[in-house]
Amino acid sequence: MDHHQVVIYLVAMAIGALLGWAAPGLGPGLEHAINPVLGALLFVTFLQVPAAELVRSLRDGRFLGAAVVVNFVVVPLVVAAMFTFLPADQAVRVGVLLVLLCPCIDYVIVFSGLAGGSNRRLLAATPVLLVLQMLLLPGFLYLLMGSELADVVEVGPFLEALVFLIAVPLALAWLLQAWAARRPAGQRVSDAATTTMVPLMAATLLTVVASQVPKLGGSLGDVAAVVPFYVLFLVVMAFAGKAVAGLFRLDAGAGRAIVFTGATRNSLVVLPLALALPGELAVAAVVVVTQTLVEVLGMVTYVRLVPRLVPADAPAQVVASR
Numbered sequence: 001m002d003h004h005q006v007v008i009y010l011v012a013m014a015i016g017a018l019l020g021w022a023a024p025g026l027g028p029g030l031e032h033a034i035n036p037v038l039g040a041l042l043f044v045t046f047l048q049v050p051a052a053e054l055v056r057s058l059r060d061g062r063f064l065g066a067a068v069v070v071n072f073v074v075v076p077l078v079v080a081a082m083f084t085f086l087p088a089d090q091a092v093r094v095g096v097l098l099v100l101l102c103p104c105i106d107y108v109i110v111f112s113g114l115a116g117g118s119n120r121r122l123l124a125a126t127p128v129l130l131v132l133q134m135l136l137l138p139g140f141l142y143l144l145m146g147s148e149l150a151d152v153v154e155v156g157p158f159l160e161a162l163v164f165l166i167a168v169p170l171a172l173a174w175l176l177q178a179w180a181a182r183r184p185a186g187q188r189v190s191d192a193a194t195t196t197m198v199p200l201m202a203a204t205l206l207t208v209v210a211s212q213v214p215k216l217g218g219s220l221g222d223v224a225a226v227v228p229f230y231v232l233f234l235v236v237m238a239f240a241g242k243a244v245a246g247l248f249r250l251d252a253g254a255g256r257a258i259v260f261t262g263a264t265r266n267s268l269v270v271l272p273l274a275l276a277l278p279g280e281l282a283v284a285a286v287v288v289v290t291q292t293l294v295e296v297l298g299m300v301t302y303v304r305l306v307p308r309l310v311p312a313d314a315p316a317q318v319v320a321s322r
Contacts, residue, residue, distance in 0.1 A: 020213025
């Protein structure tokens, strides 16, 4: 499965789309399954991040600094530049902002690794990126939407996502790590859990797509209108990520990881926030899911092109401090 992840994810999304179209009545029930499957996916993701690596990532100041700059300085500036040109529909704008302002912390590890990126550094940085995005997202939304924010976004869903989709899976993962370090049984459980990464990702994508397709209705045009923005974002962030990696003088592996973290977005985690919006803004969730569809296809291209964009023998690159 590890060698065929991209194909598995694309097939899962295709099956989800067909299921959502053929049996729209399943949508509400599948929505209730999104958070549990997301929580399980994030638990497995965090399980691959040793607690000791978090301390190490804080010491790897050059890489962590580059990851923070590309995600929380460069990306907001790029999104702000695009914001004026987005469709006027409020739900569409909220959906685009939710998904583009939050860096991915799950399958970015997979795609970065396929392109020769530094997985362990990226894995170690994920808890920091996750906490920062949840703390900064409300502020970014307010800066871009102003008083409109109060009409559409509530604090409750943000806090609920932070606790149940981040804090709880992270705590459980680190508890299992502690057990695995002391008992063979714990190690066996940990090893078994990590093998479920690809199936859980596929299950998550299938569930999300199948639950949201029935909501398209007459909003297909509005959703289609954001696709060029998502494609443009991927193009711009490829070069912006390379520029940031060069600014921090990272080696090729770390530089490729920075390109990927700047381009991939956290659609699966912010989706519960979009689902919590009022009914008249339901299309925001579909806008978020659309980004996932575009991004997975974009990642196939990234895996092939990023090694050329950030070649292993690039001059003037030095090993990042650890």
